[in-house]
Amino acid sequence: MHLETNVLVIGAGGAGMYAALEAERSGASVILVDRSLIGRGGATVMAQMTVAAALGEQTPDHWEYHLSDTLAAGRGLCDQRLAALVCEDGPRRIREMDAWKVGWAREDDHIKQAQAPGHDRPRCVYVDFLSTGPAVSRTLRTQLNGSNGIRRVGDLAIIDIAVRDGEACGATALHLPTGHVVTIAAKAVVIATGGLTRLYRRNSASANMGGDGYALALRAGAELIDMEFVQFFPIGHLAPRLVGMDPIMWDPFRYKLGGRLLNGEMREFEEDYATRDRRSDGNYVLTRDLATYAITKEVEAGRGSPAGGAYLSFQHVPEAEMRRAFGPVVDRLAANGIDLARQPVEVAPIAHYHMGGIRVDDALETRVAGLYACGEAVGGANGANRLSGNAITEAFVFGARAGHSAARRASKGSGVWSADAARPAVDLLRSAKRRDAPNMAATVAELQALMAEKVGPFRSDEKLRAAVDGLARLTREIGHTPVSSADGFDPVLADWLDLRNMLLVAQSVVVAALARTESRGAHQREDHPGLDDGAWRVNQIVALIEGRLHLSRSAPLAGRDVA
Incomplete structure (x- = not known):
């Protein structure tokens, strides 16, 4: 089977759906493909936390303050052009989603903004504690349903990008249910396949986050950046079984209710690893990096919980206080057979996000003409660590930017299809x-x-x-x-x-x-x-040259271009 379009978007999470919508608004015909159901895979639909943007709805704010916090989290390695793009364009995308009826939580007729780690003020919006990601995905799917210029194809695994004379001109795919080979001609291609957390045994993302986009980009001739920086969440849910809830949900519980980390001997161990980090009640609470270290070392010493992590206990917290703080969540946990007043849960560090990815310019284009990337597939914006709340903002902003850039390129008539460019993948x-x-x-x-x-x-x-x-x-x-x-x-x-x-x-x-x-x-x-x-x-x-990985170094890019 052979398909043709102006813009091909690979991956239908939050970034991919936004890219498809923006490309169509910019006048392009679009094919949006995913190896799972459209809008049901990837990381966005699983997110239950907050989205950072300097709206200034409840506390005076400016995108440059958000940028300052983002650069601090990146430890000197952020591509400042990309980071500035996220922070400056973030508020516009949040308000656009609001106009699309995503349902941001409100207080006194203002979009409510919460404090998150690493931010100098409350600036993170949310729908509710359980539903931010699902609400975002549902809203974007609704916009897709009202679109006439976007063809959606699920169950399609892209195998390789077709490149002719240094320009991306489409892709080769495998239709998973039938085994049929599908070629797709496109004047511009957008990779929106998310990160690589499936490389790790314990992770917080969906099963199709195996780094496909990075491999596609490398084989097409693009570069990767900051690949060593994988973010691990220290208290990802381990046991008992938790269905339909985010495995990284325990952070607000831990900070707000004073959850205690216990080893396999049921002894609290945070103090053994703490330096200056105390809760207001005088007890220790470790930062994420120290908590990851402490749990890892307790397990290595043979003091882990039965499932290979640590216990997180709230049994010292009055049940009424738990319900007052997290009532609906307590009910969801009860439906999973978890009673926090009577039992601890087991937690462990899990792969959560990848700061590295495809190297792009401020138009989100790779060094391969006509090949773009967006969302977590992009590297550089976050440097050595991502600021809390920036992931979905990045999906919105980069998705819109990549979709617009791809449509502009497609309007110029570039990316002429070549069956010869697809032949190696078809033969494979x-x-x-x-x-x-x-x-x-x-x-x-x-x-x-x-x-x-x-x-x-x-x-x-x-x-x-x-x-x-x-x-x-x-x-x-x-x-x-x-x-x-x-x-x-x-x-x-x-x-x-x-x-x-x-x-x-x-x-x-x-x-x-x-x-x-x-x-x-x-x-x-x-x-x-x-x-x-x-x-x-x-x-x-990182580049792939004659079948071998080649590593080089580059100074972090300063300045910005967010026109």
Whole structure:
């Protein structure tokens, strides 16, 4: 099957839907594809927290104050042009979503804004504690439903970007239910596939966040930036089973109600790792990085909880106080069989967000003409760590910018389709054979375990070199020829294609982490504990040259262009 459009958007989370809407508003025909259902995959739909924007609705604010906090969180490595774009355009996008009836919480006829860690004032909006992400996704889907110029195609896995004479001209895809090969001609292509948290055994995102967009960009000739910076959330939910709720939901509980971290011996251990961080009641509460470190060390010492984390207990908090603070959430937890007044939950650090990604300019274009990126697929804006609340703002702002830029390029008639440019990917899919090979699903699990154990929150030369060897072995084992198990729907082939991407992206993370011999933001080296601004106030750039990853350095970009 062959399809044609002006703009192809790959990925239908918050950023992808916004890109498609803006591209259509800018006059382009659009095909929006996703390997899952449109608007139901990715990270946005799972988010239950807040969205940062300097609205100034309740407290005087300005986007430059938001930018200052964003740059501070990035530890000197932010691309200031991109960071400024997020902060300056964020309020406009929040108000546009408000006009689309997303339902931002209000107080005294103003959009309510909450305080979040790292912000100098209350500036984070939300729908309610449980529903911000789902409400955002539903609102964007509603806008798509009212659009006539956007064709939506689900269950379509993009295999490679087609590039002709240095310009993106479309893509090759696999229709997962039927196994049919699909080529798509486009005058501009937008990658909106999210991050890479599926590389880790424990993560907070959906199952299709395996770094596909990064691999697509690399093979097309684009560059990646800041790949070593993976953000881990310290108290992600571990046990008992939690259905339909965000695994990172415990932070507000912990800070507002004074949740206590207990080890497997039921002993509170925060004080063992604390320095100057105390709650107002005199008890210790660790910052996120210290909490991650403390839980990791307790587990390594054999003092972890049964599921391999720590206990988070609210049993000392009166039930009436819990209900007053988080009534609807308490009821949702009860429906999951969790009674916080009578039992602790188990928590552990989980991969939550990726600061790195595809390197773009201020139009969100890569170094491959006609190839754009948006949302978490973009690297550079967050530097070494992301400020709380910026993720969905980034999805809105970058999605709109990339969609508009792609439509402008498409209007110029660039990106002429070439069947020859798609032939290598088509031939790859048609070469799939039934042959002896590792269990692909088991290999995915082995890769996730390797990344968790060797490339987790705390790294060392020894661990990272072991990861290099492990990734090389897994790459050899799956081989260069796809594995097939059936005609039509073929989960083995899908897993092989996933592994092809995941292994390439994992190698990009490891090579950058091994090279950065300091600790900065989300990258913590146990063998290099200090920040080295003299040598390492640089971004690391990853490119794929003749089949091998190449690493270089570049000074962080200052200034901005948000016209």
